[in-house]
Every structure is written in structure tokens, then in C-alpha cells.
Amino acid sequence: MAMTLYSGPLSLFSRKVEIALVEKGLACERVLVPFSQTEGYAPKHPAVLAANPKAQVPVLVDGALTLFDSTVILEYLEDAYPVPPLYPRDxxxxxxxxxxxxxxxxxxxxxxxxxxxxxxxxxxxxxxxxxxxxxxxxxxxxxxxxxxxxxxxxxxxxxxxxxxxxxxxxxxxxxxxxxxxxxxxxxxxxxxxxxxxxxxPAFARVLGEVAAADRELSPHLGG
Incomplete structure (x- = not known):
């Protein structure tokens, strides 16, 4: 069963996890939670609310395990799926x-x-x-x-x-x-x-998607 990642279009910490998943070649269903510059992440996604006391993305679901916090998720991915490694061996x-x-x-x-x-x-x-x-x-x-x-x-x-x-x-x-x-x-x-x-490729995809999200959500930001 593929993992599920609850992410956000302009969530820096979710994008860290997305890059790691691609670099490790791990299949993952991504759920982008609603976001706007005026309302933020509202209404909060019920799965995120249920998983994270801070009510924030990223949230990763891998089978029976649900995790939040990008650092915790990245360390779990390294332990559970060590090849290719994303931490030094020493x-x-x-x-x-x-x-x-x-x-x-x-x-x-x-x-x-x-x-x-x-x-x-x-x-x-x-x-x-x-x-x-x-x-x-x-x-x-x-x-x-x-x-x-x-x-x-x-x-x-x-x-x-x-x-x-x-x-x-x-x-x-x-x-x-x-x-x-x-x-x-x-x-x-x-x-x-x-x-x-x-x-x-993993980084280029994030660059493109963040730029597209800015065009939609932050048009006044400019290029």
C-alpha cells in the first residue's frame, strides 16, 4: 500500500518531505490541503486535525503509522527505507x-x-x-x-x-x-x-510547483 502525504502548496516543510520521497524512489499519494493567503489552511483538513496536535502539514501515513513534523518524518523514512541513504553513514x-x-x-x-x-x-x-x-x-x-x-x-x-x-x-x-x-x-x-x-528532478518539480502556486495564490509577489 502506498504512503499518503498531506502537504500544502506553499508548505516549506512538506516540500522537504516530498523531495526526500522522490529521491528515495518511494511511491506516495499526495493530498494537497486547501490554502489561501487570506484564510491560510482553513478549513483545516480533518485528517491533519486528527493526526497532528499542531494541526499542520506535513502528515505522513504509512500503513498503520501516522507521523507529523518534517524532521521526524525524514528520520523515519531513513530508518524504514534506508536505500538510497539521505543521511551520512558516519x-x-x-x-x-x-x-x-x-x-x-x-x-x-x-x-x-x-x-x-x-x-x-x-x-x-x-x-x-x-x-x-x-x-x-x-x-x-x-x-x-x-x-x-x-x-x-x-x-x-x-x-x-x-x-x-x-x-x-x-x-x-x-x-x-x-x-x-x-x-x-x-x-x-x-x-x-x-x-x-x-x-x-525532485527539486525541479518542487521549484515548478511552488512557482505555480505563487502565480495562483500570490500574484502580487511578482517574478
Whole structure:
């Protein structure tokens, strides 16, 4: 029986799981839950409400097992379906890989959130303050880009092969770029890594689907 993934058109964390499923060659039925920029994920999908106390996607159903949280799901997929691997074999590198994923989700992503108003219907009364906060966040993102550029210098991936670290950081960088955050032009190693990943089918599909969702749900975001 194929797995089922409850996902969202602009859910960064769901898209992490989608990429991992494709990279592992796992069959999965995807259910895209309703979303709009004005109402968010409302009404909440009943399966998501039943599975996740936080009422958020992603939710993965694999037989009798139901999981939520992208990190928990990715670790389960690695344990249950270890080939091809998406974590390094060496225990120290596995821990470092988890730290890169954590940094993507909890260190870099907080500096992407102040840009998110750019995908929402503009609020003239708040726009000036929102953009001031966004400029501060953009300075922080430039510092993140320089740090990541140093980590990736001379490397194809963060580790010896594609891992969860690459998937998680790619999605965070993608969301920064789609929200008109700092470009990668001054960080050639980071830019090259992003371009290489963008060419892989699993990543390219997500790029195309996020762009299509933005055209439908965030037309004011522009190109």
C-alpha cells in the first residue's frame, strides 16, 4: 500500500518531505490541503486535525503509522527505507547533518519569516514597518549566505552525497529567494550548489510547483 502525504502548496516543510520521497524512489499519494493567503489552511483538513496536535502539514501515513513534523518524518523514512541513504553513514557526520537541517529550520528560517508579508495581500498601514523589519532580516540572511558559502566551498553537497542537510537548506534558501530576499550572486559556492540541486528532478518539480502556486495564490509577489 502506498504512503499518503498531506502537504500544502506553499508548505516549506512538506516540500522537504516530498523531495526526500522522490529521491528515495518511494511511491506516495499526495493530498494537497486547501490554502489561501487570506484564510491560510482553513478549513483545516480533518485528517491533519486528527493526526497532528499542531494541526499542520506535513502528515505522513504509512500503513498503520501516522507521523507529523518534517524532521521526524525524514528520520523515519531513513530508518524504514534506508536505500538510497539521505543521511551520512558516519555517526559524527550524521549528527552534523542533523545540525545543518536544524540550522535551516530554526536558525536561517526565522530570518526568512519577516519577508513573508511580501506574498500576502499588501496592508498599507503596516507596509513601512514590515519592510523595515524585512531589511534587518535581509542583512542577517546575507550573513547566513556568507557562512554557507564557506561551508560549501569546494564541495558538491554539504557532505559526500546528497543528504537531508541539502534538502532542508535548499528549501529555506528557495523561500528567501521567492520572497525577494538577498540574491546569491556574491556567494559562488552557495549559488553553484543551489543551481545543481535545482537541476535534480525532485527539486525541479518542487521549484515548478511552488512557482505555480505563487502565480495562483500570490500574484502580487511578482517574478
Amino acid at each position: 555517526p559524527a557526520d550524521r549528527a552534523r547533518c542533523r545540525l545543518v537541517e536544524l540550522a535551516a529550520d530554526e536558525v536561517v528560517m526565522p530570518d526568512v519569516r519577516p519577508l513573508m508579508h511580501r506574498s500576502e495581500p499588501p496592508d498599507p498601514a503596516r507596509l513601512e514597518a514590515q519592510e523595515a523589519a524585512a531589511r534587518t532580516a535581509e542583512d542577517a540572511l546575507r550573513r547566513h549566505w556568507r557562512r554557507l558559502d564557506g561551508q560549501l566551498a569546494g564541495r558538491e553537497f554539504f557532505f559526500d552525497a546528497l543528504t537531508v542537510a541539502d534538502i532542508a537548506m535548499f528549501m529555506t534558501v528557495l523561500f528567501a529567494l521567492r520572497l525577494h530576499g538577498p540574491r546569491l550572486d556574491e556567494c559562488p559556492a552557495l549559488a553553484g550548489w543551489y543551481e545543481r540541486l535545482s537541476a535534480r
